[in-house]
Amino acid sequence: MDVPVWRGHRAGQHMDIRLTAEDGYQAERSYSIASAPENDRVELVVERLDDGEVSPYLTDELRVGDGLELRGPVGGWFAWDAEEGGPLLLVAGGSGIAPLMAMVRHREAAGSDTPVRLLYSSRSYPEIIFRGELETLAAGDGTLEVVHTLTRSRPEGWSGYDRRIDAEMLREVAYQPEERPLAFVCGPTPLVETVATALVELGHDPARVKTERFGPTGG
């Protein structure tokens, strides 16, 4: 979307969207910004929940030319600038990829060679958001590694991880605690809590593990 007076964001920040019906009824939700700060247009990832109140409106009803009322960008705690360095450990579940994608894209746009490893959990191969872009970025950049795990179904010949992220998987994939990575974990609350707990138990500094729980309304 184009945002006329957008003041620019940092990779990882989110915005709050408010919908108002003709009779004044309102609903509000937060969405992480998936686009890089260097990008003119602002991109969000919206996962359509069948019984959702806001997501079906955004995915089914909203048309080019419509207005959206928003607040933000906000949330500078869960943000990363290339100057901060790393290495960067990014762990995403489903649409939790959004703020982490902003970080990956920002790193690319800034020409940074900070090592980054993304561990990304999705239900199935076709449901991997930004799959092609991540593949392309990783292929062209030796310092960006993407590891997928598919929890519900796998394509023929899949040799990658096939289960929910757990401590064992993190032990294999994450940087060593001595490398003092900056970790950002985003997605459904159970995944975030499992990962954050496991990283601390593996010896990572809790102050360097930042979490963004999506809560029951996602996004």
Next chain:
Amino acid sequence: MGRGFISRGFRGRRREPEGTSERVPPGQYLVDGFPVLSAGPTPRTPLSDWSFTIEGEVDGPQKWSWEEFQALPSERLTRDIHCVTKWSKLDTTWEGVSVDTLLEGVETAAGYVLAYSDGGYTTNLPLEEVTGGKAWIAHTYEGEPLAPEHGGPARLLVPHLYFWKSAKWVRGLRLMNGDEPGFWESLGYHNFGDPWREQRYWGD
């Protein structure tokens, strides 16, 4: 309203079935689900540790364990409930012990109560708003034990007032001579909270 920005084509999940509009207080919308609004972590008090207390300006405090509480006469009731955040739900079914039952034999000159809950939540009411068949300590919702996220094992139920007064995870009532604003009443929400007079905030 004149709010300004309207989201074209947005309606939300509400619906208003035929013949119910007189049961819906001003400014409210009907919902199908049962929204959960949390101000803190969901307590998980084991029933073996649970008790309910009547204390404060009374001759003798009363306390019931879960077993003792379950042995008290219980009522089934169907009520409409109204949240200050504008959702209303009609014909909700509950089972619980009437506060009148809990106050039987309790001598008091107190005019107010403070309901207090696991996790520190409090809400205040005039004593007369929880007596005379207006309030229950509810343990069953829609025929099932009350779920923790909705206040289980037991919550205060005062359906004639905005639902923030129906304190989740309630553990006791403190009878008091003076009124003392509770968790939300001390932060902008109306001291009394009558949905029919739209008493949402201070000064309403």
Next chain:
Amino acid sequence: MDEHRLDGNATAGILEEVFAFEITTARAACVQCGATGEVGAQMAYVTEIGTVLRCSSCDSPLIRIVRQDENPRRYWLDLKGVDYLQFQ
């Protein structure tokens, strides 16, 4: 696991309506237990009735805020749960 609790960062939207600076990276000292940490690292309960930021060490309410949207537009902000807020 409490699915209704979020990270302190989720309070950014409502709190930035009343604070002039970045609140999520401010350090807060809990009056109840003395723990200090960034607002973003605490626990947040964000709903239509109000927002409560709780200490991630002891669950004590650090900051509470209620916003009335209209007739009139008003905020109530309770900071009694923090000894201080330190901003950079």
